[in-house]
Amino acid sequence: MKIGFIGCGKIAEPMIRSVARRFPQACICVSKRSAEISLRLESQIENLKVGDNQWVLDQSDIIVLSVLADVARKIFPDLNFRKNHKTISVMADISLAEVCDLIGPAHNPCVTIPLPFIETGNCPLPVYPDSALLEQIFGDENPIILLESEEHMGPHFAATAILSTMMAQLNCAGSWLGNKTGSLVNAEIYVASLVSGYLNTVPKDGNNRFLEVMQDLSTEGGLNTQLLNHNRSAGMLTTLNAGLEALGERLKGNG
Ligand SMILES: NC(=O)c1ccc[n+]([C@@H]2O[C@H](COP(=O)([O-])OP(=O)(O)OC[C@H]3O[C@@H](n4cnc5c(N)ncnc54)[C@H](OP(=O)(O)O)[C@@H]3O)[C@@H](O)[C@H]2O)c1
Incomplete structure (x- = not known):
């Protein structure tokens, strides 16, 4: 598995740790941002490297979009996503249609809401639309809850409160x-x-x-x-x- 994380903040870190724990052979590429977090991860996880955003995209088949929505709007148009990138968005405050526009020609992203305890498992993951990818990466120890429509994501965000x-x-x-x-x-x-x-x-x-x-x-x-x-x-x-x-x-x- 070659998986990249764009953004390395409060939610990316526990997702990265979860992936590293369960897929020790995975190549993990991470934006060189939140230097304290990304460099700590690099020093602790053998197959994890940090680099700029385009390098993360170029090295990875699976991309986790984990920046704030406004940052995505600013930086994604200047990045070269590939058509065969498989993407998971964890971003609130942005519709899937807008994410699709920003990451083209990559397509078919799913959106989910992880919480920091995904690091240790049992984190419920509402998802829209259905995603074999999310199931493959996190489904073994986190209940995945398929939503009927994207509009149901907002109430799930609300319920976390x-x-x-x-x-x-x-x-x-x-x-x-x-x-x-x-x-x-x-x-x-x-x-x-x-x-x-x-x-x-x-x-x-x-x-x-x-x-x-x-x-x-x-x-x-x-x-x-x-x-x-x-x-x-x-x-x-x-x-x-x-x-x-x-x-x-x-x-x-x-x-
Ligand atoms: N926190 C949660 O529990 C949670 C749960 C579900 C979903 N989410 C969603 O996840 C996304 C990230 O949230 P977060 O809580 O992890 O926020 P965060 O801690 O602020 O992390 C945002 C990350 O984006 C990075 N970033 C900023 N500008 C960038 C750029 N130009 N290129 C690459 N990376 C850049 C930041 O790096 P710097 O520190 O260097 O600026 C930071 O690593 C949001 O869309 C949020 O809605 C969060």
């Missing part, structure tokens, strides 16, 4: 517990293990499992029921839904 809210809730529970017991350290260990252990038991097969778990936890008069009812009547879920709607609007048309 649930993470900070979840962390704020866990931080709230951990701090509350730590203040009661005097050990913030143990409280964080307890809450983090409670939630990750519980989530690990939930099958990720899309079969209404969140509701199923909520039903299992909702003993009448139980602790979980009391707290959920309290939060629900304070409008927590309605507010969350409204926040997601606002993000969905913001990301409309961004592909």
